[in-house]
Amino acid sequence: xxxxxxxxxxxxxxxxxxxxxxxxxxxxxxxxxxxxxxxxxxxxxxxxxxxxxxxxxxxxxxxxxxxxxxxxxxxxxxxxxxxxxxxxxxxxxxxxxxxxxxxxxx
Amino acid sequence: xxxxxxxxxxxxxxxxxxxxxxxxxxxxxxxxxxxxxxxxxxxxxxxxxxxxxxxxxxxxxxxxxxxxxxxxxxxxxxxxxxxxxxxxxxxxxxxxxxxxxxxxxxxxxxxxxxxxxxxxx
Numbered sequence: 505x506x507x508x509x510x511x512x513x514x515x516x517x518x519x520x521x522x523x524x525x526x527x528x529x530x531x532x533x534x535x536x537x538x539x540x541x542x543x544x545x546x547x548x549x550x551x552x553x554x555x556x557x558x559x560x561x562x563x564x565x566x567x568x569x570x571x572x573x574x575x576x577x578x579x580x581x582x583x584x585x586x587x588x589x590x591x592x593x594x595x596x597x598x599x600x601x602x603x604x605x606x607x608x609x610x
Numbered sequence: 611x612x613x614x615x616x617x618x619x620x621x622x623x624x625x626x627x628x629x630x631x632x633x634x635x636x637x638x639x640x641x642x643x644x645x646x647x648x649x650x651x652x653x654x655x656x657x658x659x660x661x662x663x664x665x666x667x668x669x670x671x672x673x674x675x676x677x678x679x680x681x682x683x684x685x686x687x688x689x690x691x692x693x694x695x696x697x698x699x700x701x702x703x704x705x706x707x708x709x710x711x712x713x714x715x716x717x718x719x720x721x722x723x724x725x726x727x728x729x730x731x
Contacts, residue, residue: 505673535715536715536716537715538715538717538718540718546723547706547708547721547722547723547724548657548706548718548721549721550717550718550719553713553714553715553717553719554713554714554715554717555715557713557714557715559719591656591657593657593717593718595710595715595716595717598659598662598670598672599659599661599670599671599672599673599674600647600659600662601659602656602657602658602659603656604656605656605657
């Protein structure tokens with residue numbers, strides 16, 4: 505299985521801040537990396553797929569970059585609705601695996 | 611707009627079989643190059659992929675659960691289902707169904723709202 509390591513596990517930030525979350529994989533996965541946002545009691549929602557493609561309807565303040573084993577999710581200017589938990593996920597191989605999550609708090 | 615909805619018992623006894631169904635609406639489960647997945651999340655923890663099925667019936671399972679999992683599809687009902695046998699308290703989680711969509715990479719683009727399954731006597 506491909507292991508996913510996100511950092512940090514939690515992050516405190518303020519509205520308007522620029523935030524970066526990192527995901528590292530245990531082996532090279534090219535660009536087969538996705539990012540999800542999950543709010544309490546809700547299903548995850550895809551933000552970024554294929555490392556850097558913005559899902560339709562997702563605000564442009566979200567961006568993704570990286571390849572091989574190192575990836576980042578950046579939120580350029582935090583909005584109140586962005587406080588949530590973020591997960592990376594690889595789609596290079598099965599079993600699909602997720603990072604442990606990054607909880608973004610005010 | 612495709613929507614997914616999980617259904618099934620919210621309480622299962624230890625050693626029994628957990629059975630859930632995901633109903634797809636707003637589109638045919640057979641159209642497009644999609645896989646259909648099950649994912650679970652214990653309370654306060656991260657996401658675990660259980661497995662997936664293609665409409666041809668081809669399946670992939672997480673090796674950690676493979677001996678206990680069966681995923682099937684009923685195209686006539688636009689549904690796919692999960693069976694997890696010999697459950698224990700460790701299987702207590704919110705279970706999600708999701709569409710595994712392909713656009714330069716596979717990703718879960720549509721999710722059900724999730725259903726909590728508790729394993730307890």
